[in-house]
Amino acid sequence: MAEWNGLGRYPENADNAECPKEGSLLAYVDGSYQDSLKKYGFGCVFILPDGRIYTEYGNGDNPASLKQRNVSGEMLGAMYAVRFALNSGFSAIEIRYDYEGIEKWVTGAWKSKNELTQKYAQTMRGWGQKIQIRFTKVPAHSKVKYNELADQTAKLGVENGNGIPKVKSLSDFEAAE
Numbered sequence: 569m570a571e572w573n574g575l576g577r578y579p580e581n582a583d584n585a586e587c588p589k590e591g592s593l594l595a596y597v598d599g600s601y602q603d604s605l606k607k608y609g610f611g612c613v614f615i616l617p618d619g620r621i622y623t624e625y626g627n628g629d630n631p632a633s634l635k636q637r638n639v640s641g642e643m644l645g646a647m648y649a650v651r652f653a654l655n656s657g658f659s660a661i662e663i664r665y666d667y668e669g670i671e672k673w674v675t676g677a678w679k680s681k682n683e684l685t686q687k688y689a690q691t692m693r694g695w696g697q698k699i700q701i702r703f704t705k706v707p708a709h710s711k712v713k714y715n716e717l718a719d720q721t722a723k724l725g726v727e728n729g730n731g732i733p734k735v736k737s738l739s740d741f742e743a744a745e
Contacts, residue, residue, distance in 0.1 A: 588615065611724065643669075
C-alpha cells in the first residue's frame, strides 16, 4: 500500500471498538483555516464496518465562507461525509465532530444566523430524510485518535487541496487501490 498523503486508503485498519455496524458509516470531520492562504479546508475520516479507513479533504476560498474561517470547513466536512454515505449506499452515518455547530444548527438547538449556516442546516435536514444521521461530539485536541487524524487531514486540505472535490463513493476509493 502506498504511503498515506491525506487522501484515499489509510495504511491501517480501525480499532475494533471504532467499527460501525453493518450498513453504517462512521465519519470524523474537521475544519481548518489559514489566514496566510485565505483558505478554509475540511478533512473526513471514514471508518467502514470491516475496519477499513478512507480519508478525503478539500478547500475553498469563497469570500462569504472565508468570514466563517474554519467553521466553513467543518460544515463542508459534515456535508461531504453525508453525501459520501448516500453515494455509497449506507443507511446510517454517525458524524463525530469537535465543533458544536455541526450538530446544533441541524437540530435547531442553535439559531442559524447567517445564510451559510442556514443553508447548511437546511441541506443536512433534507438529507436526514434519506439517511439516518447521528451526531457525536468529541473533545477537540484531546488525543481522540481519529479526530486528530481528521484535524491533520483538514490541515492538509487547506494546504494541498484543489477546491472542493467531487463527492466520491466507496467504489471510487476501492477502484483507486
